[in-house]
Amino acid sequence: GAGVSQSPSNKVTEKGKDVELRCDPISGHTALYWYRQRLGQGLEFLIYFQGNSAPDKSGLPSDRFSAERTGESVSTLTIQRTQQEDSAVYLCASSLGAAEGILAKNIQYFGAGTRLSVL
Amino acid sequence: AQKVTQAQTEISVVEKEDVTLDCVYETRDTTYYLFWYKQPPSGELVFLIRRNSFDEQNEISGRYSWNFQKSTSSFNFTITASQVVDSAVYFCALSEAMNSGYSTLTFGKGTMLLVSP
Numbered sequence: 001g002a003g004v005s006q007s008p009s010n011k012v013t014e015k016g017k018d019v020e021l022r023c024d025p026i027s028g029h030t031a032l033y034w035y036r037q038r039l040g041q042g043l044e045f046l047i048y049f050q051g052n053s054a055p056d057k058s059g060l061p062s063d064r065f066s067a068e069r070t071g072e073s074v075s076t077l078t079i080q081r082t083q084q085e086d087s088a089v090y091l092c093a094s095s096l097g098a099a100e101g102i103l104a105k106n107i108q109y110f111g112a113g114t115r116l117s118v119l
Numbered sequence: 120a121q122k123v124t125q126a127q128t129e130i131s132v133v134e135k136e137d138v139t140l141d142c143v144y145e146t147r148d149t150t151y152y153l154f155w156y157k158q159p160p161s162g163e164l165v166f167l168i169r170r171n172s173f174d175e176q177n178e179i180s181g182r183y184s185w186n187f188q189k190s191t192s193s194f195n196f197t198i199t200a201s202q203v204v205d206s207a208v209y210f211c212a213l214s215e216a217m218n219s220g221y222s223t224l225t226f227g228k229g230t231m232l233l234v235s236p
Contacts, residue, residue, distance in 0.1 A: 043212075
């Protein structure tokens with residue numbers, strides 16, 4: 001597609017359930033990022049994927065959070081045993097990778113996010 | 120550690136007024152990049168501008184202009200003759216140099232701009 005696509009757009013779940021959030025990056029973008037946006041806050045970095053390299057998981061808040069990416073395409077963010085404090089908008093972004101040059105690769109393009117509500 | 124401060128939580132203006140959104144940053148890097156993103160009610164962040172730390176030249180794009188001043192670590196954003204469609208949350212962000220091969224963005228908390236008719 002033309003832009004970053006995220007699904008679902010909204011997710012309501014009960015405390016303790018697992019959820020999966022999906023991100024489809026812009027075609028050709030090898031870098032993919034997940035961010036969390038709590039109400040009234042800026043975006044917090046969660047995890048980064050670049051091609052087949054090991055992901056940077058330094059932003060994941062706990063071991064209940066994990067993410068996978070298949071090749072250079074779709075990514076799934078999984079939150080296990082959800083808690084109420086996990087309620088937030090989860091945003092995905094993609095950018096060109098290292099091969100495309102420094103200036104090109106550090107502009108991140110964002111999806112519309114998944115609004116997660118944990119009851 | 121990097122930090123971005125957007126002191127204005129919310130600004131309300133009437134259409135056609137000029138408005139400036141403030142952004143102050145902190146970094147130890149000598150090479151870095153600054154960004155502004157717009158987040159309309161639909162939720163998707165829209166990229167507006169990127170500046171690198173070596174280019175302090177101000178930039179104008181239509182009704183938008185940006186004032187980058189390294190001496191005060193500020194990267195302010197001005198909308199001239201604001202319009203209702205400018206209503207959104209605006210985020211300022213900072214990224215380190217590309218040595219590591221990628222750039223995590225450090226965001227401010229955003230400024231909500233409300234433009235009324």
